[in-house]
Amino acid sequence: MDSISKHPFIAALSISTAVLTIASLTSTSSSPPPASQPSPLNFLKNLLLSPRYLQISPALLNASPGNKSKWMNLGRWPAPSYAIACESLAIALADALNLQTSDTVLDVGCGRGDSMLLWTAKYDVKTVHGINVDPDEVAHAQSRGLSVHHGSGTDATLLSSPQYSGVTAVVALDCLYHFTPSRRAFFDAVVQHPNKPRLGFTDVVMKEGVKATLGVKMGARIAGVPACNVVTKTELFMNLADAGFKDISIKILSDDEVFGGFANFVRERKSEYKANLVDMGMTEEGVKTLLDKEFSHFDNSARFMDGFGKQTFSYVVVSASQ
Numbered sequence: 419m420d421s422i423s424k425h426p427f428i429a430a431l432s433i434s435t436a437v438l439t440i441a442s443l444t445s446t447s448s449s450p451p452p453a454s455q456p457s458p459l460n461f462l463k464n465l466l467l468s469p470r471y472l473q474i475s476p477a478l479l480n481a482s483p484g485n486k487s488k489w490m491n492l493g494r495w496p497a498p499s500y501a502i503a504c505e506s507l508a509i510a511l512a513d514a515l516n517l518q519t520s521d522t523v524l525d526v527g528c529g530r531g532d533s534m535l536l537w538t539a540k541y542d543v544k545t546v547h548g549i550n551v552d553p554d555e556v557a558h559a560q561s562r563g564l565s566v567h568h569g570s571g572t573d574a575t576l577l578s579s580p581q582y583s584g585v586t587a588v589v590a591l592d593c594l595y596h597f598t599p600s601r602r603a604f605f606d607a608v609v610q611h612p613n614k615p616r617l618g619f620t621d622v623v624m625k626e627g628v629k630a631t632l633g634v635k636m637g638a639r640i641a642g643v644p645a646c647n648v649v650t651k652t653e654l655f656m657n658l659a660d661a662g663f664k665d666i667s668i669k670i671l672s673d674d675e676v677f678g679g680f681a682n683f684v685r686e687r688k689s690e691y692k693a694n695l696v697d698m699g700m701t702e703e704g705v706k707t708l709l710d711k712e713f714s715h716f717d718n719s720a721r722f723m724d725g726f727g728k729q730t731f732s733y734v735v736v737s738a739s740q
């Protein structure tokens with residue numbers, strides 16, 4: 419099962435893209451849309467019926483000659499490649515958490531395990547365990563020899579189970595906004611761990627002063643992101659404090675470091691794929707037919723990130739202790 423969780427934020431925030439797209443399509447409604455373009459109705463239908471409507475395949479994000487990584491986050495930009503941008507976001511998290519060689523790490527929402535490899539290679543941590551909710555991703559991470567368990571990061575019993583008794587640091591890279599029933603349930607699970615581990619994560623918050631309108635919440639729900647996870651920085655701080663965390667640090671990354679950088683990357687990625695396929699002898703029309711759906715994902719996510727995403731949301735790096 420390939421779930422929306424691969425790039426939930428891209429899809430979660432798609433409602434405004436949908437609105438923008440519908441607005442732009444309807445503004446030229448005197449003539450019917452070209453056959454290859456979605457009609458406003460079809461666009462909305464697809465969006466409502468398929469939470470993966472705007473999801474870009476992780477394989478397409480990572481595919482580069484010689485690249486073996488399988489990252490699935492928004493990255494920290496500028497960077498010379500997607501893998502390095504993803505690694506850079508992970509490093510921002512690890513540095514905020516002050517990851518040490520003495521740490522035993524529990525990586526929740528570890529995807530296919532690239533961050534777990536980094537904690538060992540760059541920070542030389544003692545041990546790394548992972549938990550992820552998607553069985554395919556878990557199988558992939560396990561095939562890389564990593565200790566990854568299939569389950570939810572909100573499962574307090576799992577987080578405190580004997581196999582994780584030595585854990586000193588819990589990390590969650592670019593995933594908490596997707597957690598059900600809520601991100602808060604994950605905080606409550608972490609504080610039940612007998613070791614009182616430090617916590618570090620990256621996340622998305624609404625900019626102060628922006629309202630969680632029905633449109634924003636609907637977009638989140640359609641994409642499988644619980645509306646209760648759409649919070650401001652202040653609310654996130656309160657959630658952590660209420661759960662029992664202290665020494666809370668929430669650092670906002672600039673809009674272009676994450677959203678703008680990712681948008682530029684996917685635009686370039688699309689041009690690169692097109693050029694490569696045309697170079698291989700495929701006609702422009704053939705390329706379009708082959709990758710029509712994927713290219714519309716690229717377009718929609720780039721448009722969203724540069725527009726409504728940057729205006730409404732901030733990307734944050736968070737650390738806390740207990």
Ligand SMILES: C[S@@+](CC[C@H](N)C(=O)[O-])C[C@H]1O[C@@H](n2cnc3c(N)ncnc32)[C@H](O)[C@@H]1O
Pocket residue numbers: 423424425426488489490491492504526527528529530532533549550551552555569570571572590591592593596597598
């Ligand atoms: C955007 S991806 C990030 C993956 C990885 N951390 C990375 O940076 O490449 C979000 C991840 O969160 C996982 N996820 C979503 N809900 C989860 C939950 N309740 N418990 C554990 N993992 C979850 C998804 O399966 C997915 O791997």
